[in-house]
Amino acid sequence: MQQDGDGERINIAIDGPAGAGKSTVARKVAEQLGYIYIDTGAMYRAVTYSSQQAGIGPQEAGKLADHVTHLDIKLQAGDNGQTVFLNGKNVTEQIRSRDVTLNVSHYAANEAVRQFLGAAQRRLAEDKGVVMDGRDIGSHVLPNAELKVFLTASVEERALRRYKEVAGKQPVTLEQLAEEISQRDQLDEQREISPLVRAEDAILLDSTAMPIEEVAQAIVKLSRTKLAGAK
Template structure:
């Protein structure tokens, strides 16, 4: 990738961020979007919303065709304000419900459903085409927004990622809490890696390893990269 910044306005800018579970991509992406005055799209919330919708209707997630059909019909309203999470399905506020362990344990079955992915990627691409947005998740730098002027793989070593997720879910990163989240993080990444690439950077994608960085330092690193690649400043 050239070191010469692209001539991009904030209104048109797309920042694509990929990363494994616990890499901090959601929090970092929200902070970056808020700093730049951009919208924020959490693509993971979309897969969680489909999962919630299917379970609420008693649909077997192994019924891939039916789940894909539900994804195509999904009456999803998702806010794009980085300062607040707003997710509604059929008029029901599910922002908290989709973050429960019930959904976390089941979402891989939906995220690896190719029919679901096709539908949700199309919705994600529609948002990206509008510009002025930070999009994070899996396959963002390679499938959803491969032409984005700023593409980042945010990563961290496994122990750090497990610790972060344990703190988020259990409020502690002691050995018991880490062990309790190990399956959710490691299995989810293993499952998702069968249909998405988010461990290795594709050509032209910048890597930021946050293993020894604080949240503020990681956000700052992404903002500096945005300026270097697009010319857009916080």
């Protein structure tokens, strides 16, 4: 797809809590604008999976800081979504396991992990034209992003979306997911290093009652408005 604006591009930061639809929306926005989509959540999941495989807990700061320096995480776009490679191995399915989901916020709270991945994410955005989603993109990773969106939804709606994703794959109830999402919100919001916050200049979008396509279209429209205003 051709990029918007005859080569003029901006960076778009989409933040929000777990299950708000950030990854799906960000991917659709990137496709429509011809931008590069960067799933930072997948990068944190890859670190979590690798650390668990190595027997390193989230509280073992020294071991974790050393471990991440040996990781090579690559994201590759494809027809069926994004493929995640960890040191050359495809771990796309493994990093979506329930064990990783329940623990990723704990590993993401480690300062060395956030510094390592934050630096990698900034390098990916140097040439502009990226859509990056996560918890601290607009507030910390890309504070100068031209467009910042804080995407949210009710806990009940987020739990329902996640339940539909894992139905038949994982033995979990809707009530369990709602409780886990609430706990993850609390962990993300209260961590000392780069907590989940809405950047002062971020536009709030509540997707509780909005179809994903509608949310994506709203962000595409905002991005084109930003581009037009910059000319």
